[in-house]
Amino acid sequence: MASPMPADDLLAALRAEGVTVAEVGDWRTHNRNAKGPWGPVHGVMIHHTVTKGTANSVALCRDGHSTLPGPLCHGVIDKTGTVHLVGHGRTNHAGLGDDDVLRAVIAEQPLPADDEATTDGNRHFYGFECINLGDGQDPWPAEQVEATARAAAALCRVHSWSAASVIGHSEWQRGKVDPRGPIGTVAGPALTMDRIRARVAQLLAAKPTAPKPKPAPKPKPYAPPPFPAGLAPGKTKPSAKSLQRVLKGAGFMSARIPESDNYGPATCDSVARFHQAHPAYRAAGRHWDPNIGPRGWAALHTLAHNRK
Structure with a gap:
């Protein structure tokens, strides 16, 4: 059993894995904890938004809508690979799923086919929504796919999980198809959870590759104003x-x-x-x-x- 990591630890883990992070408003305390428990956590779930546009998608995932209040995930991964953190705690992203799938995730075993909806996934999974129309035609840029794998690997590394702890929404809940679409171009290879898990496994086998911090810019030397001509004792100027x-x-x-x-x-x-x-x-x-x-x-x- 794993306790959810504190918000600051989550942020640090993502950055240590080389993820570009944008913090959205009060994400550290924005959650649905009043509606049910959060934890123990057992894995990471990947979704697509069925939306386009970063600002619109981030706002929707943060605030939700009339029938499903936000936050709708913990982070929104845009097309450039930036992870926008919108919530921390229980979020409305996974819904009810198959308890056999949850047991397989905990055991890090191959996933069975989901055939029932009896278990609260919002309690047990971190969730990332990736901006994509989900129509099978909208491409996933390589930067977005890499950020998705790195975000999942960051959480797995902290909790000592393997790549088997990363699942797609379609593997949890019957009738869901996310994530799906081609990688790179319309004619690119199909995005699959097996591809994402394979990349997560590669990342976990190596040390985190956080980018080197940029050196602070050197302050410009102070330049005094020019000496005014004729300034002398007894003069009126x-x-x-x-x-x-x-x-x-x-x-x-x-x-x-x-x-x-x-x-x-x-x-x-x-x-x-x-x-x-x-x-x-x-x-x-x-x-x-x-x-x-x-x-x-x-x-x-x-x-x-x-x-x-």
Whole structure:
């Protein structure tokens, strides 16, 4: 008997298997647990949606419809191979099926033909809905087939199940045909659960192949604004106000001093205190210097930027 894995573990397992995952809303707590038990879990069931379009299909599987409330599965696998997680817990995906089939899944034995509907599959199976019209003509892209196998393998790996624990809806419930359709093109080979299980077995025989994380982009170096020409003690220029603002940002001028276009005594004193605090100026033996040049302007702006 296997307890259902927590939502965060499910997400981590899928990603570790190399699956691209999209999280949809409150999927971690979106379920039908109030209507019946969830677990023990014994396998993974694969379906097709009988819909087209990613947004429409994901919304339907998340919300359900008037006669069958959502979620209708745990994940929706789109044509590009992205798994959209829409629920976690009991979901309306499997319905009643054959208890002989469930016993075979638990024993990981060949499946018998389903001939009755007496056992609650929603309790015992994880479910993935794959976007496909289900008409036998709508092709399954290779990326979607691979994502289906990897999603199933991820859950099997966590629960120490074999590929025999992965079944199709048609193998569980009489009258169902999913999943079906050609792989790749209309003339491609037919998708069968045996093909999916064979790929799941290959994946389980190897280590998970999660994609390597992309390195974080290096931050661009800060570029101070250009030094304004003519900025000097005693001058009245708009750039003096910009100097006062950055002196405040760097901590060398009190915020209580009003800003003005006048490069007056308060500004001179603040610039001098900046120079005294700067290692390069201290090393040069400069004790009180009210002038700000291009190098000092750049250093002051960088200091203020780093303090944000």
